[in-house]
Amino acid sequence: MSELKVLVVGAGLGGLTLAQSLRGHGIDVAVFERDAGPWDRPQGYRLHLDADAINAAREVLPAQLYAVFEATAQYTEPFTTILGTDLSVLKRLPARDDHGQVWPAHDGPAVHANVDRATLRQILLAGLEDAVQFGKTVQRYENTADGVTAYFTDGSTAHGDVLAGADGIRSAVRRHRAPRCETVDAGITAIYGRLPMAVAEPLVPAETLTDVFTIASDERKVFLGLGSVRFPTSPAQAAQRFAPGTSMSDQDDYVVTIVGGRHEFFPATAAGMRTLPAEQLRGIAAGLLQNWPGGAAEVVGNADAASFFLVEMYTSVPATLDAPTRVTLLGDAIHAMTPTLGRGANVAMRDGALLGRALKEVVDGGLPLAAALAGYEREMTAYGFSVVRQAARIGRQRMAQNALPE
Ligand SMILES: Cc1cc2nc3c(=O)[nH]c(=O)nc-3n(C[C@H](O)[C@H](O)[C@H](O)COP(=O)(O)OP(=O)(O)OC[C@H]3O[C@@H](n4cnc5c(N)ncnc54)[C@H](O)[C@@H]3O)c2cc1C
Numbered sequence: 384m385s386e387l388k389v390l391v392v393g394a395g396l397g398g399l400t401l402a403q404s405l406r407g408h409g410i411d412v413a414v415f416e417r418d419a420g421p422w423d424r425p426q427g428y429r430l431h432l433d434a435d436a437i438n439a440a441r442e443v444l445p446a447q448l449y450a451v452f453e454a455t456a457q458y459t460e461p462f463t464t465i466l467g468t469d470l471s472v473l474k475r476l477p478a479r480d481d482h483g484q485v486w487p488a489h490d491g492p493a494v495h496a497n498v499d500r501a502t503l504r505q506i507l508l509a510g511l512e513d514a515v516q517f518g519k520t521v522q523r524y525e526n527t528a529d530g531v532t533a534y535f536t537d538g539s540t541a542h543g544d545v546l547a548g549a550d551g552i553r554s555a556v557r558r559h560r561a562p563r564c565e566t567v568d569a570g571i572t573a574i575y576g577r578l579p580m581a582v583a584e585p586l587v588p589a590e591t592l593t594d595v596f597t598i599a600s601d602e603r604k605v606f607l608g609l610g611s612v613r614f615p616t617s618p619a620q621a622a623q624r625f626a627p628g629t630s631m632s633d634q635d636d637y638v639v640t641i642v643g644g645r646h647e648f649f650p651a652t653a654a655g656m657r658t659l660p661a662e663q664l665r666g667i668a669a670g671l672l673q674n675w676p677g678g679a680a681e682v683v684g685n686a687d688a689a690s691f692f693l694v695e696m697y698t699s700v701p702a703t704l705d706a707p708t709r710v711t712l713l714g715d716a717i718h719a720m721t722p723t724l725g726r727g728a729n730v731a732m733r734d735g736a737l738l739g740r741a742l743k744e745v746v747d748g749g750l751p752l753a754a755a756l757a758g759y760e761r762e763m764t765a766y767g768f769s770v771v772r773q774a775a776r777i778g779r780q781r782m783a784q785n786a787l788p789e
Contacts, residue, residue, distance in 0.1 A: 387411065387746050390533050390543040392521045392556050394421070396436075396500075397714030397731030398549030399507035402514055403443040404739025410746055413541060414511065415519040415533065417550070421508060427500050428577050428690075429612045429639040431595055431725030432456070433478075434494040439732035443739060445510065450625035452506050454616040456496040464590040466599035466607075469677035472588055478595045495595050497610055499634050502618045509629045521555055524710060531709045545752065546710045547738060549731075552697055554716035561704050561712060569696040569721045569778065570785035572653055573643030574668040576661075576686040580613065583638035586682045591638060596725065599679065604783040605644035605671050607679050612637055640683050642668035643694075645783050653695045664691040696721045698775055700788055701768035707756035713738055718767030720774035721784055730770050734763050 387410050391398045394416035405412040432440075440452050462475040478495050508515065520536040524546055531546045548556025552566055584592070591597045591609045600606035616624070618631040649656065650667060659667075668691065669683040699719045704712075714731030741759040744750040750758075771787075778784030 387545065387742060388413070388543040389742060390415065390531070390541055390546045392533065392546065392548050393550035393716070394508070394515050395549060395551055395714065395731070396503065396507065396728045397735045398547070399504070399511065400439055400443055400732045400735025401547055401549060401713065401739050402511050403507060404736050405742065406511065406514065407443055407445070408739060408743040408746065410742055412514050413543070414515040415521055415535070415541065416515060416517050417520040419518045421504060422501065427575065428637065429610045430498050430500045430503065430728050431610070432496045432498055433726070433729050435729035435733040437494065437496060439736040442736045444506070447626040448506050448509055448629070451621045451629065451631070452503070454621035454625060455502050455614050455618050456498045457611065457613045457615065459495045459497055459595050460593045461495050462590070462594040464594045464597040466588060466597050468599050468601050468675040468679060470588055470599060470679055472590055475590065475594065497595065497612050499612050502631065502634060505618070505631050509626065521550065523559060524556065526709060544709065545742065548710065548712045548716045549714050550716050552715045552719040554712065556710065557712055557716050560710050561702070561717065564702045564704070564717060565700045566697045566719055567700055567788060568785065569698045570645055571643055571696040571721060571782055572646050572649050573641050573694040573696065574664045574691055575639065575641050575694055576665055576668065576683065576691040577637045577639045578682070578686040580636035580638065582685050583682070586678055586685060587638055600781065601675065603644060603648055604781065605648050606642070606782055607672060607683070608641040609682070610639050612639070640686050642671055642683060643782060644671065653693065656693050661691040662688040664693060698787065699771050701771055704760055704764060707760055708753055711738065711756050711760060713763065717764070718771050720771045721778045723778040723781060723784070724770065724774045726770050726774065730767050734767070737763060
């Protein structure tokens with residue numbers, strides 16, 4: 384292990400990508416996670432990954448864990464498909480990479496994958512059991528003469544050379560590190576649920592099972608999104624084959640449903656719906672589609688009653704950061720966005736890999752810490768805020784998301 388000790392706040396996808404990178408580079412890392420355990424609260428089901436996340440996973444994971452990732456990812460046809468409210472296919476829009484490049488369906492690198500979030504998190508947690516502490520909420524930090532100290536709500540502290548705030552959209556670290564960087568309500572409420580594949584197959588268009596995502600919306604811009612997760616190899620089998628000794632819980636194939644729109648179309652405020660039982664959320668979601676012709680409401684009505692949860696959408700407002708010393712940010716903690724483009728986790732994982740590489744340069748003696756963090760933040764805020772702006776623009780077109788404040 385090197386002399387550098389890195390404290391990571393938050394064991395989400397970004398923080399764990401950073402931790403895997405640091406572990407791979409032989410840098411001492413401790414991760415502090417507020418949740419009592421990895422599966423403490425609903426965190427979503429399907430995730431669309433593109434080249435950013437796939438490259439980051441390949442870079443930071445040990446080969447055997449990357450093999451589990453590959454074996455459990457559903458590489459999709461590179462299209463986001465627009466449906467009518469009767470769920471007929473209107474057009475298949477080519478999914479593009481970060482540089483606007485369209486990848487052909489069966490030629491060149493497969494850069495779009497649908498993965499199961501819990502499976503991905505398990506892969507990213509594997510091998511870090513000794514580094515991740517659950518039930519540790521960071522309240523604040525202090526720069527000291529010889530490093531940085533994190534203060535936890537349980538009264539304990541931890542000391543390191545660098546602190547990375549990967550603590551998500553309501554980041555406590557951001558409040559101190561970048562107080563001018565705000566997050567604002569995007570104006571959109573959504574309800575998520577999922578259907579077992581066998582139930583979904585006869586109800587959804589064939590493109591839902593092959594493409595990145597399928598989405599329909601009405602004149603109110605109330606929308607129904609559908610996306611599949613079909614495991615080429617089950618997570619437990621993949622672990623057994625490629626990473627024996629890694630425990631992975633099995634999941635069945637499924638289709639995720641998301642029904643969303645502006646707050647005013649929902650029968651209650653988010654605060655009023657937060658405590659509703661999952662089954663009632665399903666009823667609200669299906670009710671929003673009741674006037675659609677065809678089977679949209681039926682798709683939602685056939686989803687697992689217990690699978691539903693509420694998502695309140697917020698977005699970061701792009702801003703400049705003060706020069707770093709020992710504390711930096713990554714992922715949703717600095718550039719949260721609405722899920723319109725399915726890119727937030729991709730950018731968070733790209734950040735984790737990039738920051739890990741920057742800290743490796745410090746350990747190798749090539750760069751002073753402040754310069755390494757400044758270089759990381761320059762690059763990360765440039766691509767991160769650019770995706771935030773793009774997500775807000777497309778979110779405005781597709782679901783009447785609030786415009787970003789000037
Ligand atoms: C419904 C939905 C669907 C989405 N779909 C996609 C998609 O298809 N593709 C995509 O790329 N992105 C998608 N996203 C966005 C993606 O989920 C996020 O961008 C991504 O999870 C951000 O990762 P992160 O590590 O920065 O933050 P998080 O995953 O939010 O992790 C932050 C962690 O920090 C912990 N934490 C918070 N505060 C503290 C504290 N004070 N002390 C210690 N720990 C703390 C939290 O408990 C959490 O575990 C979606 C988002 C939602 C809500």
